[in-house]
Amino acid sequence: MAEAAHHYDETMPLEYRTEESRLNILGFWIFLGAEVALFATLFATYLVLFQRTGHGPTTADLFEIKDVMIETLLLLTSSFTCGLAVFEMRRRRLTGLLVWLLVTLLLGAGFITFEVREFIHYVHEGATMQTSAFLSSFFVLVGTHGAHVSLGIGWMTLIIIQLLQRGFTPRTARKVFIVSLYWHFLDVVWIFIFTLVYLTGMVM
Amino acid sequence: MGTNYHHETFPWKHIVGFILSLVLTFAALWIAFSSGLATKAILTGIVVLAVLQAVLQLFMFMHVTESDSGKIQTINMAYSFFIAIVVVAGSIWTMAFVL
Amino acid sequence: MKWSEFFVTGEPLIYAADVSIVLTVIGIVFILTYFKKWKWLWDEWLTTVDHKKIGVMYIISAVLMLFRGGVDALLMRAQLTAPNMKFLDSQHYNEIFTTHGTIMILFMAMPFIIGLMNIVVPLQIGARDVAYPYLNALSFWLFFVGAMLFNIAFVIGGSPDAGWTAYFPLAGNEFSPGVGNNYYAVALQISGIGTLMTGINFLVTILKMRALGMTLMRMPMFTWTILITCVLIIFAFPVLTVALALMTFDRLFDTQFFTMANGGMSMLWANLFWIWGHPEVYIVILPSFGIFSEVVSTFARKRLFGYKAMVGSIVGIAFLSFIVWVHHFFTMGAGAAVNSFFSITTMAIAIPTGVKIFNWLFTLRKGRIRFTTAMLWSLAFIPNFVIGGVTGVMLAMAAADYQYHNSYFLIAHFHYVLIAGTVFACFAGLHYWYPKMFGHMLNERLGKWTFWLFMIGFNVCFFPMYFLGLMGMTRRMYTYSAGLGWTPLNVVATIGAALMGIGFLVLCYNIYYSARYGERDMTGDPWDGRTLEWATSSPVAHYNFAVIPEVKDLDAYWEMKKSGKGFEMDEEKLKPIHMPSNSGRPFLISIAFFFAGFGLVFKWFTLAIIAAVFIILGLILRSFDDDDGYYISVDEIKRTERLTRKEA
Numbered sequence: 021m022a023e024a025a026h027h028y029d030e031t032m033p034l035e036y037r038t039e040e041s042r043l044n045i046l047g048f049w050i051f052l053g054a055e056v057a058l059f060a061t062l063f064a065t066y067l068v069l070f071q072r073t074g075h076g077p078t079t080a081d082l083f084e085i086k087d088v089m090i091e092t093l094l095l096l097t098s099s100f101t102c103g104l105a106v107f108e109m110r111r112r113r114l115t116g117l118l119v120w121l122l123v124t125l126l127l128g129a130g131f132i133t134f135e136v137r138e139f140i141h142y143v144h145e146g147a148t149m150q151t152s153a154f155l156s157s158f159f160v161l162v163g164t165h166g167a168h169v170s171l172g173i174g175w176m177t178l179i180i181i182q183l184l185q186r187g188f189t190p191r192t193a194r195k196v197f198i199v200s201l202y203w204h205f206l207d208v209v210w211i212f213i214f215t216l217v218y219l220t221g222m223v224m
Numbered sequence: 225m226g227t228n229y230h231h232e233t234f235p236w237k238h239i240v241g242f243i244l245s246l247v248l249t250f251a252a253l254w255i256a257f258s259s260g261l262a263t264k265a266i267l268t269g270i271v272v273l274a275v276l277q278a279v280l281q282l283f284m285f286m287h288v289t290e291s292d293s294g295k296i297q298t299i300n301m302a303y304s305f306f307i308a309i310v311v312v313a314g315s316i317w318t319m320a321f322v323l
Numbered sequence: 324m325k326w327s328e329f330f331v332t333g334e335p336l337i338y339a340a341d342v343s344i345v346l347t348v349i350g351i352v353f354i355l356t357y358f359k360k361w362k363w364l365w366d367e368w369l370t371t372v373d374h375k376k377i378g379v380m381y382i383i384s385a386v387l388m389l390f391r392g393g394v395d396a397l398l399m400r401a402q403l404t405a406p407n408m409k410f411l412d413s414q415h416y417n418e419i420f421t422t423h424g425t426i427m428i429l430f431m432a433m434p435f436i437i438g439l440m441n442i443v444v445p446l447q448i449g450a451r452d453v454a455y456p457y458l459n460a461l462s463f464w465l466f467f468v469g470a471m472l473f474n475i476a477f478v479i480g481g482s483p484d485a486g487w488t489a490y491f492p493l494a495g496n497e498f499s500p501g502v503g504n505n506y507y508a509v510a511l512q513i514s515g516i517g518t519l520m521t522g523i524n525f526l527v528t529i530l531k532m533r534a535l536g537m538t539l540m541r542m543p544m545f546t547w548t549i550l551i552t553c554v555l556i557i558f559a560f561p562v563l564t565v566a567l568a569l570m571t572f573d574r575l576f577d578t579q580f581f582t583m584a585n586g587g588m589s590m591l592w593a594n595l596f597w598i599w600g601h602p603e604v605y606i607v608i609l610p611s612f613g614i615f616s617e618v619v620s621t622f623a624r625k626r627l628f629g630y631k632a633m634v635g636s637i638v639g640i641a642f643l644s645f646i647v648w649v650h651h652f653f654t655m656g657a658g659a660a661v662n663s664f665f666s667i668t669t670m671a672i673a674i675p676t677g678v679k680i681f682n683w684l685f686t687l688r689k690g691r692i693r694f695t696t697a698m699l700w701s702l703a704f705i706p707n708f709v710i711g712g713v714t715g716v717m718l719a720m721a722a723a724d725y726q727y728h729n730s731y732f733l734i735a736h737f738h739y740v741l742i743a744g745t746v747f748a749c750f751a752g753l754h755y756w757y758p759k760m761f762g763h764m765l766n767e768r769l770g771k772w773t774f775w776l777f778m779i780g781f782n783v784c785f786f787p788m789y790f791l792g793l794m795g796m797t798r799r800m801y802t803y804s805a806g807l808g809w810t811p812l813n814v815v816a817t818i819g820a821a822l823m824g825i826g827f828l829v830l831c832y833n834i835y836y837s838a839r840y841g842e843r844d845m846t847g848d849p850w851d852g853r854t855l856e857w858a859t860s861s862p863v864a865h866y867n868f869a870v871i872p873e874v875k876d877l878d879a880y881w882e883m884k885k886s887g888k889g890f891e892m893d894e895e896k897l898k899p900i901h902m903p904s905n906s907g908r909p910f911l912i913s914i915a916f917f918f919a920g921f922g923l924v925f926k927w928f929t930l931a932i933i934a935a936v937f938i939i940l941g942l943i944l945r946s947f948d949d950d951d952g953y954y955i956s957v958d959e960i961k962r963t964e965r966l967t968r969k970e971a
Contacts, residue, residue, distance in 0.1 A: 043527055046296060046527055047455065047523055049288075049296075049297045049301075050523045050527060054304075054523070057308070057558045060312055061311055061565040062565055064312045065315075065580070067315070068316060074579070076586075085253075089253070093246075097242075099285060103235070103238040104238055107238060149572070151585065152585045152586045156573075156578035156580050157580065160569065160572060178943065208282070211274050220270070223267065293530075293531070303554070303558070307558045314598070314646070315591075319591060
């Protein structure tokens with residue numbers, strides 16, 4: 021550990037003030053690089069398999085644009101509100117930060133609700149993970165993203181609790197910033213799911 | 225190294241980013257369903273829009289160039305983009321022979 | 324599930340293994356209890372976050388796994404010595420070549436390399452620890468429980484038996500109905516997560532924690548190779564994570580990714596496996612290049628020739644190694660365009676490696692060479708590796724590959740690159756850095772015995788395999804008939820394998836002998852080294868550097884010595900040193916991972932879910948953990964430093 025672990029530099033935002041925080045933020049960026057590789061592999065699998073539907077339904081049979089647009093708008097907006105939360109944090113307004121984080125959480129929960137409903141709907145139509153290679157890869161790709169969002173909701177909840185307990189510290193600020201990176205990243209992944217899974221599936 | 229943390233009083237950057245992301249999303253929707261283009265052109269178009277939107281999130285919301293590690297973060301993201309292309313395009317191309 | 328299915332039964336070899344496992348466990352428990360070492364084990368090892376101790380644990384695990392994988396290899400060679408042998412049946416042979424390959428790559432080569440990088444990299448860059456010490460401990464324990472999970476398969480439930488590449492459809496439920504391949508999928512997943520975190524950890528460590536003045540172009544070559552290795556780990560291991568997850572889904576939840584019906588595509592597995600698999604090869608070979616660079620430069624007493632070209636060729640690998648993977652399955656049937664493209668990229672990747680070979684040769688030129696054990700391994704590496712490399716270029720030509728594919732020619736090729744590259748490097752690195760780990764040297768005389776036995780044995784074992792391959796002997800066949808004329812070369816190969824085994828035993832004896840009678844390293848710089856790790860005492864104080872050195876040139880410590888000053892410590896400049904606290908949580912979380920994995924292997928989902936709850940609990944506790952570490956006082960540093968410096 022560097023000697024400068026508790027060295028303060030007043031010109032920096034709170035989340036960057038300790039050496040430890042700077043290392044953690046950079047490490048998380050690198051981790052997101054690994055996540056890109058992870059999702060790229062899932063996309064590759066999906067794109068190789070999505071026309072291999074066996075006896076099961078095809079993309080055109082299943083997808084409905086309305087549900088997808090609701091999910092997309094919920095997540096896009098949550099990415100925006102998450103950005104606002106960090107904006108408020110940099111202006112040192114704890115209430116603003118908490119409010120926007122909470123809004124982000126609720127939008128995320130709304131997204132998950134719609135996604136679960138969508139999945140249940142498919143299963144009721146007989147389109148399960150076991151039906152065909154297309155559906156296996158669909159559920160695993162979109163499900164992995166959904167699992168990430170769910171994890172993000174749990175994570176953000178922990179951070180909100182810590183903010184309520186401890187207020188602004190270099191540590192809590194760094195945690196808020198890192199979870200915000202995670203959240204924006206999940207939005208980016210969703211954009212590609214929206215494009216390469218849903219739109220492509222409905223066009224082809 | 226640039227340490228361009230942004231200090232504003234009103235979240236202009238975020239609002240512009242949000243509006244742009246909505247515009248890009250609906251543009252993709254329009255291309256897919258109402259543009260009447262050939263399938264290949266549609267796919268190219270919406271993928272380009274998705275990449276644009278990803279870049280937008282990276283710069284407008286995630287501040288990828290920020291902090292004294294901004295350079296590393298940017299190279300990291302660029303390299304991961306390279307990997308994503310290799311994995312996705314490479315797999316599709318390599319597996320295309322399978323009927 | 325019946326107990327008779329739970330435990331593997333029916334083979335005398337397995338019963339012998341059962342007995343020896345039970346006896347070893349009883350022995351360890353007895354020794355720890357008798358000598359009252361439990362607390363010591365917990366305080367000093369299980370909870371440590373010190374990169375040097377973690378590195379030592381990695382290397383101990385790797386040597387154990389080398390033993391296990393080596394026994395597998397000897398069993399295979401015994402079975403193949405003569406035609407129509409009945410030593411192993413086909414099923415047992417399948418299991419053994421599967422575990423041999425998997426263990427040697429993932430649980431021997433990887434941890435050996437990661438162990439060395441744990442010990443050396445922070446020292447080489449003048450850092451006091453890695454960027455995330457807690458995560459480092461978690462990485463190790465995840466690797467360790469993954470390895471243990473994989474290793475119990477052969478006595479509990481049954482070994483995986485579909486080859487280390489676990490190709491579908493063979494590895495699917497239809498053709499491998501037992502739990503063996505579940506072990507493969509789950510154990511590799513757990514240790515893979517650990518490896519990924521190591522990659523992130525060391526990348527950030529190298530990028531952000533270098534001593535003042537150590538620019539990227541003043542980094543020691545080993546550190547450079549680790550930097551790029553980390554990049555490869557970070558971007559290749561997620562691909563394995565996904566591939567293994569899909570395999571797990573197929574095997575546990577009957578999904579259709581790699582199946583033969585409902586649209587499944589078994590060849591996609593091969594594609595994903597090798598997208599990870601080829602960078603993986605470079606993950607184990609690049610650090611080896613780094614080790615040889617350090618050793619060659621130290622014992623030729625010259626600065627590494629063509630440092631910049633070397634760096635350039637290593638960085639080039641970060642791109643090239645990701646675009647060659649199809650050469651592992653040229654014969655699968657992709658068209659001429661695909662095969663040609665990957666043929667060309669594969670031949671292109673030989674160029675940066677060729678550049679490095681010349682770098683080492685020119686470093687040796689006109690050097691005042693000292694033939695230490697570490698240097699012998701490095702010198703032997705060059706010609707042996709070139710043989711492996713040149714045959715690799717032969718395999719790279721897609722059209723010709725149809726002849727060589729999956730024959731013993733291939734087996735010989737990749738053993739020539741992996742053993743002459745990685746294993747030689749691990750042994751060289753072990754001898755070279757041993758005093759940094761334990762404070763004493765490995766015996767040189769015994770070391771040279773190991774070298775000659777192992778190196779000659781290696782060539783006797785694997786060189787004939789090139790010819791066996793050309794004569795038509797294919798990989799993974801468990802027996803052959805006498806009329807094929809393969810017997811003489813197979814006998815020779817088995818003799819070579821036995822020599823390698825003896826070499827390994829001498830190495831183990833050397834570790835024991837040196838611990839008792841080995842020469843203590845009082846100077847901290849026994850080889851007249853060039854890089855910063857030699858500026859520390861042996862063994863290294865747990866804070867590494869009392870004062871962080873300032874770097875003015877490549878080969879920083881060499882320059883310090885040349886300017887006549889050495890690395891002087893000014894006691895006035897000492898400040899309290901901040902260190903991270905030990906934690907038992909990484910160990911406990913990893914235990915939970917073990918049970919979660921075990922539950923998945925046997926589809927005992929209740930156990931898996933309970934263990935997962937414990938994992939999540941561990942993560943939550945970590946999130947609320949406010950431990951900021953502690954400070955070592957200046958007085959304590961002075962005491963430690965005076966003690967080591969007086970001895971010197």
